[in-house]
Amino acid sequence: MPRFLLAAALLALGGNACAYPADTAPVSVTLRGHHYSxxxxxxxxxREHGLMMRTSLAADHGMLFVFPDTAPRGFWMKNTLIPLDILYFDAERKLVSAQVDVQPCKADPCPVYPSAxxxxxxxxxxxxxxxxxxxxxxxTLAIEGRLGTVD
Incomplete structure (x- = not known):
């Protein structure tokens, strides 16, 4: 088989391998007109691991924690190496509070940053x-994509 045909076949197969199954498709959110993967x-x-041990987070990326119920929440920065904004939304996806510019934890125990x-x-x-x-x-937080099973 000529090399260019082999390369074309491999590219075609590789492109299909990168396609997301319906239940693992990328999710994105929009907040105040700004879009984040x-x-x-x-x-x-x-939820326990979150963004621990990450050394960077792209400006247009984040992590969405989804809980099976609505309750007061508290987050901490144990083993989190990058400063974060932590935004808390209710069941209707309305912002109820924010903890901004939360710095990595260097103490033990780490402080908890609660929702209001x-x-x-x-x-x-x-x-x-x-x-x-x-x-x-x-x-309001708009969520695009399938959240899948939440437990």
């Missing part, structure tokens, strides 16, 4: 994002 944390293990009200969704973005886009309580 997000990783999901929809189970206890993923019950939350079901928590969005973590690079520190300074909330101020840059003018986030305010009551802002």
């Amino acid at each position: 997000v990783e999901l944390a929809t189970n206890e293990a993923a 009200g019950p939350a079901r969704y928590v969005l973590e973005l690079s520190a300074g994002t909330a101020a840059r886009i003018g986030v305010r309580n009551g802002d």
Whole structure:
């Protein structure tokens, strides 16, 4: 088989391998007109690990924590190496509170950053994002894509 045909066949197969199955398609959110690609944390293990040990987070990326219920939430920065904005949203996806410019934890125990009200969704973005886009309580979070099973 000529090399260019082999290369074309491999590219075609590789392109199909990169396609996302319906249940793992990328999820994104929009807040105040700004679009972010997000990783999901929809189970206890993923929510506990969060963005730990990351050394960077792109300006247009974040992590969306989805809980099975609406309740007061508290996050901490143990083993989180990058400063973050932590945005808490209720079941209607309205912003109930924000903890902004939260710095990595260097103490033990690490402080907890609570929500000011019950939350079901928590969005973590690079520190300074909330101020840059003018986030305010009551802002609505739009979620595009399938969240899958939440437990």
